Amino acid sequence: MSKPDQERLDRVVAEARRSREQREQQYRDRALKIYPWICGRCAREFTRENLHQLTVHHRDHNHDNNPSDGSNWELLCLYCHDNEHSRYLDSAEGSQPSEEAPRATYQPFAGLESMLKRKT
Ligand SMILES: [Zn+2]
Numbered sequence: 001m002s003k004p005d006q007e008r009l010d011r012v013v014a015e016a017r018r019s020r021e022q023r024e025q026q027y028r029d030r031a032l033k034i035y036p037w038i039c040g041r042c043a044r045e046f047t048r049e050n051l052h053q054l055t056v057h058h059r060d061h062n063h064d065n066n067p068s069d070g071s072n073w074e075l076l077c078l079y080c081h082d083n084e085h086s087r088y089l090d091s092a093e094g095s096q097p098s099e100e101a102p103r104a105t106y107q108p109f110a111g112l113e114s115m116l117k118r119k120t
């Protein structure tokens with residue numbers, strides 16, 4: 001039966017996840033020491049209370065590229081980090097014929113302008 005194999009697989013996966021989390025914790029700690037706690041896009045400032053919303057972005061999108069001088073890191077808030085990655089995907093898929101497809105970009109304030117116009 002495959003049960004022992006499954007257990008071994010589970011353990012390998014758990015170990016891989018743990019070492020990845022450890023590595024992420026390491027470069028995150030390092031990045032937070034090098035850089036001020038400010039989002040590189042929207043300039044939102046962070047404190048110890050909301051620091052978990054500040055994330056480390058890899059400029060070249062390679063999470064294995066972690067030079068200790070921090071040159072591949074950028075501190076971004078969760079929202080700007082999401083944006084950054086969807087933009088990266090957009091440009092990577094730019095050659096596909098997608099003129100008719102609606103853009104998947106999340107626009108939280110898309111309806112706000114027309115709402116404001118309606119009121120005045
Ligand atoms: Zn931001």
Ligand SMILES: [Zn+2]
Nearest residue numbers: 056057058081
């Ligand atoms: Zn990123």
